[in-house]
Amino acid sequence: MTAKRIFVRILLFYVLTIFVVGLVVSSNDPHLLTMTDTASQSPFVIAARNTGTKVVPSTISAVVLTSAWSSESRIIYGMATNGHAPSVFMRLNRFGIPYVAVALYGVFMALGYMTLSQSASTVFTWMQDIVSIYTLVNWICICVVYLRFLYGCRKQSIDRHKELPWTAPLQPYTTWVSLVVFILLFFTGGFTTFMKECWSTETFISSYLNLPFIILVSIG
Known part of the structure; x- marks a missing residue:
């Protein structure tokens, strides 16, 4: 039941909203390519701005941040509960808030102030790009692990539909399609750096460092 609810929420909050924004914001809107220090180039912000709503960039930033x-x-609290993080992160205040975990994450959020300095902003941009690409690598790993789990069940004659509490439909086809798409996105994400006179060390490193690093760590 929980897995089904997550699927519905993703469908409503991500797929449906992106579809609606795609209908409202033109693909050649000049604001999409305008770099700012706020979220004003976000398609969600542009869509809201087109409706006449004010102070949208700051509102979107606040929503995403919180x-x-x-x-x-x-996540940190859950890790501590399962013994995968120090027990100090299990401490709660009288409102039931894991204040130690919140404080730890708040320290890393302060890295956002690096954008106020030109040199520090360059480092922050590198870090931001690497983390963004890591999301793709993370999903590639998830697909690979699930496929190994699926074929492992088959090898051991385990009937997923009878012995597991919940099974994803259309497997392994949807996972294979997802894996191919994620790999395609990963390898084409920094393709511009391979074009003539367009080499960028930052683009190359931030786009392709994660996968070999994950493979190296996994083997190690």
């Missing part, structure tokens, strides 16, 4: 702060602190 959402990330909440989710990441819960």
Whole structure:
């Protein structure tokens, strides 16, 4: 039931909203390519601005920031509960908030102030790009692990539909399609750096460092 609810939420909050934004914001909107220090180039912000809503960039930034702060602190608390992080992160205040986990994540959020300095902003941009690409690598790893789990069940004659509490439909086809798409996105993400006179060390490193690093660490 929980897995089904997650699927519905992803469908509504991500797929549906992106579809609607795609209908509202033109692909050649000049604001999409305008670099700013706020979220004003976000298609969600542009869509809201086109409706006449004010102070949208700051509102979107606040929503994203508080959402990330909440989710990441819960992850740290969950890790501590399962014994995968120091027990100090299990401490709660009288409102039931894991304040130690929230404080830890708040320290890393302060790295955002690096954008106020030109030199530090360059480092922050590198870090931001590497983390963004790591999301693709993370999903590639998830797909590979799930495929090994699926074929492992088959090898041991384990019937997923009878012995597991919940099974994803259309397997392994959807996982293979997802894996191919993620790999394609990964290898084409920094393709511009291979074009004539367009080499960028930052683009190359941030786009392709993660995968060999993950492979090296896994083998090690």
